[in-house]
Amino acid sequence: xxxxxxxxxxxxxxxxxxxxxxxxxxxxxxxxxxxxxxxxxxxxxxxxxxxxxxxxxxxxxxxxxxxxxxxxxxxxxxxxxxxxxxxxxxxxxxxxxxxxxxxxxxxxxxxxxxxxxxxxxxxxxxxxxxxxxxxxxx
Amino acid sequence: xxxxxxxxxxxxxxxxxxxxxxxxxxxxxxxxxxxxxxxxxxxxxxxxxxxxxxxxxxxxxxxxxxxxxxxxxxxxxxxxxxxxxxxxxxxxxxxxxxxxxxxxxxxxxxxxxxxxxxxxxxxxxxxxxxxxxxxxxx
DNA sequence: CACGGGTTTAGAATTAGTCTAAGCATAGAT
DNA sequence: ATCTATGCTTAGACTAATTCTAAACCCGTG
Ligand SMILES: [Mn+2]
Ligand SMILES: [Mn+2]
Ligand SMILES: [Zn+2]
Ligand SMILES: [Zn+2]
Numbered sequence: 136x137x138x139x140x141x142x143x144x145x146x147x148x149x150x151x152x153x154x155x156x157x158x159x160x161x162x163x164x165x166x167x168x169x170x171x172x173x174x175x176x177x178x179x180x181x182x183x184x185x186x187x188x189x190x191x192x193x194x195x196x197x198x199x200x201x202x203x204x205x206x207x208x209x210x211x212x213x214x215x216x217x218x219x220x221x222x223x224x225x226x227x228x229x230x231x232x233x234x235x236x237x238x239x240x241x242x243x244x245x246x247x248x249x250x251x252x253x254x255x256x257x258x259x260x261x262x263x264x265x266x267x268x269x270x271x272x273x
Numbered sequence: 274x275x276x277x278x279x280x281x282x283x284x285x286x287x288x289x290x291x292x293x294x295x296x297x298x299x300x301x302x303x304x305x306x307x308x309x310x311x312x313x314x315x316x317x318x319x320x321x322x323x324x325x326x327x328x329x330x331x332x333x334x335x336x337x338x339x340x341x342x343x344x345x346x347x348x349x350x351x352x353x354x355x356x357x358x359x360x361x362x363x364x365x366x367x368x369x370x371x372x373x374x375x376x377x378x379x380x381x382x383x384x385x386x387x388x389x390x391x392x393x394x395x396x397x398x399x400x401x402x403x404x405x406x407x408x409x410x411x
Numbered sequence: 412c413a414c415g416g417g418t419t420t421a422g423a424a425t426t427a428g429t430c431t432a433a434g435c436a437t438a439g440a441t
Numbered sequence: 442a443t444c445t446a447t448g449c450t451t452a453g454a455c456t457a458a459t460t461c462t463a464a465a466c467c468c469g470t471g
Contacts, residue, residue: 207345207346207347207348207349208345209345210345211345211349211351213349225387225390228393234390236387236390240383240386240387241381241382241383241384241387242381242382242383243379243380243381243382243397244379244380244381244382245378245379245380246379246399248378249363249374249378249399250404251403251404252363252372252374252399252401252403252404253401253402253403253404254399254400254401255366255400255401255402256399256400256401257397257398257399257400258397258398259381259395259396259397259398260395260396260397260398261384261387261390261392261394261395262392262393262394262395263390263391263392263393263394264391264393265389265390265391266388266389266390266391
């Protein structure tokens with residue numbers, strides 16, 4: 136932790152600023168698939184005067200620059216995911232929380248047979264309950 | 274076409290009305306995965322005085338009764354799907370249109386190996402381009 | 412120190428969806 | 442045939458998520 140986020144942003148063509156580093160330091164290290172509202176509330180703890188517009192701007196900018204991915208799995212909520220590599224998702228039906236499933240944990244076959252669909256990417260969305268064993272990181 | 278939608282609704286525990294039959298006759302027969310706004314505009318052509326609230330109410334009611342499914346795949350738009358059986362989805366990156374992939378066209382393996390995740394359902398979301406062959410029904 | 416480009420800000424605007432309260436339709440009772 | 446209760450429909454108000462706007466701000470360069 137405590138990486139040099141200003142440097143990281145610069146490397147990805149994002150001009151660094153205190154606000155952007157604050158957003159990045161949270162959103163690029165969490166596994167909780169936060170909404171923009173969640174990002175805002177987390178970042179405000181350490182940077183109380185940051186505005187909502189800056190949070191949205193920064194999240195969209197990081198997404199355009201490939202540091203972040205955003206997707207909508209439930210309801211009307213866009214969530215942000217710093218895991219930009221291929222992976223699948225598990226949604227806990229009880230809590231709505233989203234967990235990553237490593238790419239290699241599942242295999243999808245017969246994708247070549249899709250006829251008129253030319254596949255460029257895909258992922259599996261799994262829904263269910265978390266087994267009762269104590270939950271660890273998600 | 275021109276099925277008895279009032280009868281169909283009754284069979285599913287939905288008290289029929291002219292508005293509900295109008296919504297049902299469109300949304301239960303289309304394959305275009307429409308948004309609520311799209312449903313409203315289509316239904317208004319044949320039933321110009323129907324209100325937005327009635328369209329939303331009916332779509333939510335049909336969903337509760339199991340005649341319709343709703344999901345969010347892209348952007349912030351909930352779409353409605355009269356195909357309530359298991360199936361996968363293909364999203365055309367160019368147009369955003371959503372197409373059904375029959376359940377048996379794909380196979381997902383190793384779902385039993387997901388450890389702490391207890392799977393109750395899943396589906397594959399595939400994205401790509403539609404091959405140039407003339408498009409048929411989606 | 413002034414300039415200028417990019418960044419941040421608060422709040423207005425927009426969009427999707429829900430809620431409200433009044434009016435309407437109709438099945439059943441008389 | 443009329444009455445009535447229940448449920449349906451309606452317009453518009455409201456809410457929540459997100460984007461837009463325009464002014465203020467920051468900071469490196471001249
Ligand atoms: Mn966005
Ligand atoms: Mn809904
Ligand atoms: Zn993820
Ligand atoms: Zn479908």
